[in-house]
Amino acid sequence: GRRRSVQTIGFAGGDEDFSVLRSMSTKAEEFGSVGGFQAPSLETESLAFAISSVTSTLTASRTELTELGGTAQRTVRKVRREAKGVLDDKSLSPAWNEYPAICVARLKWSLDRRDWFEIGPITEGATGVAMRKTIFGEGAERMVSKFREVGRTGEFVGPLLVAKQSRFEEDMTHKDRIKFHQVFCSTQMRAQQLAEAFNEKLALIPGVNPYSTPRIAFLDCSVFEIDIPGETPFGLLVEPMIDPAKYCKYNSNNGFVLGGQKQAPEELLPLPDPTTAPLPGLDAIEESDEE
Secondary structure: OOOOEEEEEOOOOOOOOOHHHHHHHHHHHHOOOEEEEEOOOOOHHHHHHHHHHHHHHHHHHHHHOEOOOOOOEOOEOOOOEOOOOOOOOOEOOOOEEEEEHHHEEEEEEEOOOOEEEEEOOOOOOOOEEEEEEEEEEEOOOEEEEEEEEEOOOOEEEEEEEEEEEEOEHHHHOOOOOOHHHHHHHHHHHHHHHHHHHHHHHHHOOOOOOOOOOOOOOOOOOEEEEEOOOOOOOEEEEEEEOOOOOOOOOOEOOOOOEOOOOOOOOOOOOOOOOOOOOOOOOOOOOOOOOOO
């Protein structure tokens, strides 16, 4: 996962391609780890820069494991990861955990009542849900698994979905693990309200082209509560899966800015839907705070 960093440095003559070292760093990236390869010249300054960059990467790994405002190390959950680019299944297989509808409740957060309320499944006729046993993505606070609704014959129905849980064991010991998602859901719903108000004001400005002017939208989220008899109930924050072919990440919480000098992004964030608004590129925005 993202805690592991595989940094390789090649020292040799100009005819060496360092294919093995390059492959080692690339393989790490396939499973969500940080990978990097450098082939500095044999001059002192070049070697010093290469070693310094590796030290900075190790320091960053230690920092993300430390509680904000303290020095306590958090315990990252032990999970299995899948390589990037694994094809999506069309129906249930041994790679998935299935949960029948009788054990599942879908909840949304009410900004007015400041409480959860139950709603129906995303897809009409779904008889249960399934979550892949491996994770395929990892952020600063959450791990991400593929998630689907299931039909009567075991086929997947409805849109591609993702399920998010905390990265840390400490969050998994709470009596009400759904509460972990409450702040995220509340913030995202409030953000969508503000986005809609902004878009309405924007549309009233004379000369604004509705087809080329960027608009703001946030993904709809809900929590699926899984309650299996004899086991501890748990909650999954579920959102639509983003198509990486249509979206680009402009900046990240660790300081990455598209077009800048920092390392390439690890995750993808959405642009407005190109089917309703084919938009030009947006300027990058600096960001330094965590989610």
